[in-house]
Amino acid sequence: MDTQSYLPVQPGVGMEENFLSLDDILLSHERLPIRTECSFPRLGFLDKSSDSQDIPEGTKMELPLWLSKGLYEKKRRVLSVELPKVYREGWRTVFNADPNVVDLHKMGPYYYGLGSQMLHFDSPENPEIAQTLLQTFMGRFRRNMDSSQNAYNEDTSALVERLDCLEKALFSSGQSGLNSFQSWEKGRASQLTASSLVLNYRKRKINDIQP
Amino acid sequence: MDASEVEFLAEKETVKIIPNFSLDKIYLIGGDLGPFNPGLPVDVPVWLALNLKQRQKCRIVPPAWMDVDKLEEMRDLERKEDTFTPVPSPYYMELTKLLLNYASDNIPKADEIRTLVKDIWDTRIAKLRLSADSFISQLEAHAKLDNLTLMEINTIRAFLLDSLNCMYKLRSNQQPGSSKGQFTDF
Amino acid sequence: MFCEKAMELIRELQRSSEGQLPAFNEDGLRQVLQEMEALYEQNQTDVNEAKADGRADLIPSIKLRHCCLLRNQRCLTAYLYDRLLRIRALRWEYGSVLPANVRFHMCAEEVQWFSHYKKSLASFMRSLGGAEGLDITQDMKPPKSLYIQVRCLKDHGELEIDDGTVILLKKNSQHFLPRWKCEQLIRQGVLEHVMS
Numbered sequence: 001m002d003t004q005s006y007l008p009v010q011p012g013v014g015m016e017e018n019f020l021s022l023d024d025i026l027l028s029h030e031r032l033p034i035r036t037e038c039s040f041p042r043l044g045f046l047d048k049s050s051d052s053q054d055i056p057e058g059t060k061m062e063l064p065l066w067l068s069k070g071l072y073e074k075k076r077r078v079l080s081v082e083l084p085k086v087y088r089e090g091w092r093t094v095f096n097a098d099p100n101v102v103d104l105h106k107m108g109p110y111y112y113g114l115g116s117q118m119l120h121f122d123s124p125e126n127p128e129i130a131q132t133l134l135q136t137f138m139g140r141f142r143r144n145m146d147s148s149q150n151a152y153n154e155d156t157s158a159l160v161e162r163l164d165c166l167e168k169a170l171f172s173s174g175q176s177g178l179n180s181f182q183s184w185e186k187g188r189a190s191q192l193t194a195s196s197l198v199l200n201y202r203k204r205k206i207n208d209i210q211p
Numbered sequence: 212m213d214a215s216e217v218e219f220l221a222e223k224e225t226v227k228i229i230p231n232f233s234l235d236k237i238y239l240i241g242g243d244l245g246p247f248n249p250g251l252p253v254d255v256p257v258w259l260a261l262n263l264k265q266r267q268k269c270r271i272v273p274p275a276w277m278d279v280d281k282l283e284e285m286r287d288l289e290r291k292e293d294t295f296t297p298v299p300s301p302y303y304m305e306l307t308k309l310l311l312n313y314a315s316d317n318i319p320k321a322d323e324i325r326t327l328v329k330d331i332w333d334t335r336i337a338k339l340r341l342s343a344d345s346f347i348s349q350l351e352a353h354a355k356l357d358n359l360t361l362m363e364i365n366t367i368r369a370f371l372l373d374s375l376n377c378m379y380k381l382r383s384n385q386q387p388g389s390s391k392g393q394f395t396d397f
Numbered sequence: 398m399f400c401e402k403a404m405e406l407i408r409e410l411q412r413s414s415e416g417q418l419p420a421f422n423e424d425g426l427r428q429v430l431q432e433m434e435a436l437y438e439q440n441q442t443d444v445n446e447a448k449a450d451g452r453a454d455l456i457p458s459i460k461l462r463h464c465c466l467l468r469n470q471r472c473l474t475a476y477l478y479d480r481l482l483r484i485r486a487l488r489w490e491y492g493s494v495l496p497a498n499v500r501f502h503m504c505a506e507e508v509q510w511f512s513h514y515k516k517s518l519a520s521f522m523r524s525l526g527g528a529e530g531l532d533i534t535q536d537m538k539p540p541k542s543l544y545i546q547v548r549c550l551k552d553h554g555e556l557e558i559d560d561g562t563v564i565l566l567k568k569n570s571q572h573f574l575p576r577w578k579c580e581q582l583i584r585q586g587v588l589e590h591v592m593s
Contacts, residue, residue: 013377
């Protein structure tokens, strides 16, 4: 494996985000169904379905996670957040029965990240949500480990297409361990290679010339 | 850690060679080497042995464990036991590869040895995954990695550490009071 | 919705995988700053009105805009910071002189930052290992031998090695050269390391 000198800020995973992580910024842009519990004067244009000047109390709309988190208060009712379907009891039963059959990419793709973030909003179901997230991760661990540690030199797109973002990152760290060992075994570990960054720039240049 | 770095560490292990030249003792930071006398066995680090071998200055004496009967015994034991059995050298995989690549003419039944060591490796890696899985599924907090070698740990290190980190975060979600009430992220 | 422009910047970076540096999006940055200015002014008006006329009902809207301001701030900071991480990586992958097509993607401040980084790395390396200094960007993998066999992938002109010999790096020619002289050229894709 090539040594990569660009190491992006890692996502926080769990309840705390990493301020500078691009992944966490994208995660916190996921939209949540909410209901306003007070009115927001002069911001009616944010709700596309109406043309009143204000957002009245009781409006149902979608807000990104970061804004819901920012406005939500435990003591004062500003807005209430509805739990996305995948975290509700119906789906929780499915996850608990067999976590390996679900397509977390379709359900997410930030299944664990968003689920952990939902715990910020007071809900009696929180303990069960946290429990299901953990159980799902553990239940899918073996399969992820085996597929990431066995798939050598083959197309992995089928293996990762049902994985959540977090699992995808784990898959690729498993792959890098496997690839580095395999290239050592084949006697290529001490070979100096061109930087993948440089190669990619060149590829892009060629693509620019031939549209 | 890159596999080539693990191999670099393995090259510090000593191996017996029979030189065909003579040279006085040489004094290096890493230790003294020699003296070298034609036909007299002497212990040297693997990197030097390989270098001399490539220049046809010596014959390498394979380590005692690099022997078909002994390795067969080890393979059978490794398959029988549930835990990791002690390996003959902490760098058994790396040394096998290095010595067989550069000095296969000094090692009897080189091909059989290659296959046997690979069998042992595969058995141990399968065990390693099995124990990683039960470690995760039983929510263990610590594990003893007796008899595992650096190269073996190295193949799974990144994956296992990242996974444990995720699991730790998901577990702390369950702790009541871990929510700090005031959000600082936007 | 507010903050969409800022998200565009973040997505743009995320799409450039493997640490590639996309062109500095000056226009996008300016649009985000304009939105922030507008948000700030609207809030200023509402705050004054809330205070003067006791309109507490304006507070939720003020808070919403304030969240958007902070969000924009976070996105811009993350955008700039992630670019710096990518620019820092360029020093290790390309060496201290960047090709023009990469440099064109940087804004003036980034070019300046790169040259500061280059200088502080250089003075750190000079301070190591006695009078000679130590090039820590060399030997990223443990070297097996001092000399290696290389093949030229393109014409690169002349290269002078330690003993003063000058070698012409012509496409498809093969040479046996000191490893430390080649490492950077291999990383840049000029030479290819030929394994025996």
